Amino acid sequence: MKKKVLYSLRSPYREQLDVIGFRFGHGKKSAAIVGAMRGNEVQQMYVCSRMVQELKKLEAKGLITEDHEIMVIPCINYYSMNIGKRFWAMDNTDINRMFPGYWQGETTQRIADGVFSKIQGYEYGIQLASFYQQGNFLPHVKMMDTGFASPELMKDFGLQFGIIRKPRPYDTTTLNYNWQVWETKAFSVYANATDVIDENAADEAVYAILRFLDKQGIISANTPPGYITKLIAESKTKQLRSEAAGVFKSRIEIGKRVERGDILGTISDPFDGETVSEIRSTVSGTVYFEYFAPLINSNTVCFKIIK
Amino acid sequence: MIETIATAALAVNENLNIQKRRIENGRSKKRLSLVTGTHGDELEGQYLAYIVGSYLDEHIDCLDGIVDIYPALNPMGIDSITRGVPMFDLDMNRVFPGSKDGTMIEMLCSMIVDDISGSDVCVDVHSSNIFLKEIPQIRMSVPTAPALLPYAKMMNVDFIWIHDAATVLESTLAHTLNTRGTKTLVVEMGVGMRITKEYCKQLFGGIFNLLKELGMWSGETTPVREPIVSEGREVGFVNSDAAGIFVPCVSFGETVEKGDHIGDVVDPLSSKTVEKVDAVCDGMIFTLREYPVVYGGSLLARILQPASGGAEK
Numbered sequence: 256m257k258k259k260v261l262y263s264l265r266s267p268y269r270e271q272l273d274v275i276g277f278r279f280g281h282g283k284k285s286a287a288i289v290g291a292m293r294g295n296e297v298q299q300m301y302v303c304s305r306m307v308q309e310l311k312k313l314e315a316k317g318l319i320t321e322d323h324e325i326m327v328i329p330c331i332n333y334y335s336m337n338i339g340k341r342f343w344a345m346d347n348t349d350i351n352r353m354f355p356g357y358w359q360g361e362t363t364q365r366i367a368d369g370v371f372s373k374i375q376g377y378e379y380g381i382q383l384a385s386f387y388q389q390g391n392f393l394p395h396v397k398m399m400d401t402g403f404a405s406p407e408l409m410k411d412f413g414l415q416f417g418i419i420r421k422p423r424p425y426d427t428t429t430l431n432y433n434w435q436v437w438e439t440k441a442f443s444v445y446a447n448a449t450d451v452i453d454e455n456a457a458d459e460a461v462y463a464i465l466r467f468l469d470k471q472g473i474i475s476a477n478t479p480p481g482y483i484t485k486l487i488a489e490s491k492t493k494q495l496r497s498e499a500a501g502v503f504k505s506r507i508e509i510g511k512r513v514e515r516g517d518i519l520g521t522i523s524d525p526f527d528g529e530t531v532s533e534i535r536s537t538v539s540g541t542v543y544f545e546y547f548a549p550l551i552n553s554n555t556v557c558f559k560i561i562k
Numbered sequence: 563m564i565e566t567i568a569t570a571a572l573a574v575n576e577n578l579n580i581q582k583r584r585i586e587n588g589r590s591k592k593r594l595s596l597v598t599g600t601h602g603d604e605l606e607g608q609y610l611a612y613i614v615g616s617y618l619d620e621h622i623d624c625l626d627g628i629v630d631i632y633p634a635l636n637p638m639g640i641d642s643i644t645r646g647v648p649m650f651d652l653d654m655n656r657v658f659p660g661s662k663d664g665t666m667i668e669m670l671c672s673m674i675v676d677d678i679s680g681s682d683v684c685v686d687v688h689s690s691n692i693f694l695k696e697i698p699q700i701r702m703s704v705p706t707a708p709a710l711l712p713y714a715k716m717m718n719v720d721f722i723w724i725h726d727a728a729t730v731l732e733s734t735l736a737h738t739l740n741t742r743g744t745k746t747l748v749v750e751m752g753v754g755m756r757i758t759k760e761y762c763k764q765l766f767g768g769i770f771n772l773l774k775e776l777g778m779w780s781g782e783t784t785p786v787r788e789p790i791v792s793e794g795r796e797v798g799f800v801n802s803d804a805a806g807i808f809v810p811c812v813s814f815g816e817t818v819e820k821g822d823h824i825g826d827v828v829d830p831l832s833s834k835t836v837e838k839v840d841a842v843c844d845g846m847i848f849t850l851r852e853y854p855v856v857y858g859g860s861l862l863a864r865i866l867q868p869a870s871g872g873a874e875k
């Protein structure tokens with residue numbers, strides 16, 4: 256393992272920001288794994304640190320295949336993490352909306368450029384992603400449908416679901432989109448939590464990534480058997496939104512199968528406790544996302560179901 | 563008439579309401595929409611909305627048509643000094659056109675678009691951000707320029723910036739409305755969190771001139787200035803390479819020559835100048851950094867070069 260500073264940025268008042276990468280193996284650039292780009296992505300950083308542990312062991316045993324190199328970047332934006340911010344603290348910009356970056360541009364464009372220049376050219380790119388809303392996810396893998404790489408590859412992670420997403424205009428400045436533009440097959444792995452550590456989901460994510468690397472012949476690793484992944488277009492999943500606002504209670508667990516008409520959660524008045532809304536499933540399927548916070552606004556996605 | 567054009571229930575005993583005021587007189591159904599407050603830290607449009615609305619009230623007989631004023635598309639943001647939508651830390655101007663059955667913000671955006679659509683002209687007023695000061699200008703993308711330029715020239719701005727189209731900007735209100743046939747002009751002027759009365763009055767003149775050109779206004783107007791159009795000119799970007807405190811030594815709007823000293827980045831701890839900042843090209847400084855703390859990459863100034871082949875080159 257080689258620990259390297261991939262990009263540095265001086266701050267007027269803080270210690271220099273050093274984006275650290277851990278390099279395993281030698282030779283062909285095979286896989287890059289990127290963790291936290293936002294200050295609340297603690298789970299994403301944690302999963303990467305676990306990957307560093309695993310890859311270290313594999314490397315010591317000579318189980319990283321000849322002529323394959325793997326790079327792990329646990330955290331890009333730890334500046335924000337250390338002060339409890341989500342985005343770049345100075346101007347509230349999101350590094351994951353700045354790719355491919357621009358070396359003469361604004362600060363976060365320069366960070367994106369500095370990091371991207373080091374993780375470009377890998378055959379596979381894996382990003383530990385988070386969702387902008389508080390909630391629990393069934394660990395799954397997602398891919399942007401840019402026509403470049405085959406969604407079938409998602410099956411090699413052995414997670415329960417692989418979701419294909421049509422890119423929208425604002426996706427064009429994300430890491431994953433730009434990875435694909437520069438011919439890296441890019442995946443987003445969702446390991447449930449964001450600002451807390453969920454050990455079980457972290458285990459699942461680590462095994463999934465190891466399984467994937469093993470399937471591509473980059474490492475040889477023994478992992479517990481995975482799922483036969485079901486591939487599904489995001490547009491085909493059902494999102495249930497809150498019809499009222501108030502105190503939210505979920506009545507189900509993610510991963511559970513529900514029938515059409517089942518009550519998945521309730522919303523009650525925050526002052527008098529009266530139930531103001533029952534959230535019923537409009538389809539039968541598996542719940543892969545549930546909103547997780549005591550308070551909820553109207554029109555908020557509270558459950559996502561795979562039919 | 564004040565109208566709530568979009569609403570959503572918040573968790574505890576409150577609704578998020580987006581409101582507009584319709585000022586109408588005469589027979590004409592021509593409609594101008596004055597829209598602002600998408601970014602909660604931009605306030606120049608607040609004063610502009612006030613002076614336009616109150617002048618129309620006082621001279622309502624001179625109006626023939628409809629003026630809709632939307633002062634706060636992101637009311638929660640303005641109320642909490644937050645650029646984006648506070649609950650989501652989301653830039654509202656990256657969510658358009660929204661969607662009727664989307665998330666709360668997508669739904670609100672879609673209702674906003676529906677309400678403004680059909681206006682003859684929409685003026686969307688922004689005021690940069692807290693970091694940069696801008697001379698009154700209108701920005702448009704190359705594909706929209708043929709339709710918008712004649713109207714932009716009526717607006718009494720100093721500068722019209724025609725820029726390349728970027729995919730990410732397809733999620734703006736202006737792009738959405740222009741795509742749907744509602745001519746929308748994006749104004750940038752002044753600086754975040756402040757009101758520059760002089761600029762608001764300048765735009766005020768532009769709006770009444772536009773109303774007159776649209777045949778909606780028979781009252782007094784003042785002659786408008788001829789804007790500089792960026793076509794055939796380059797814009798020079800001056801970014802900091804060092805971290806520290808930026809202290810400019812030129813004035814906003816000043817014309818400089820390439821290599822002119824325009825400011826310094828200094829370090830308060832070591833008392834050293836860490837970067838001497840020079841103009842990257844000849845031209846007029848139309849953007850200047852207002853907020854002193856800088857990182858490598860922070861934008862310090864933008865310079866509009868003279869027309870190519872011009873005498874200065």
Ligand SMILES: [Zn+2]
Nearest residue numbers: 601604688689
């Ligand atoms: Zn703005």
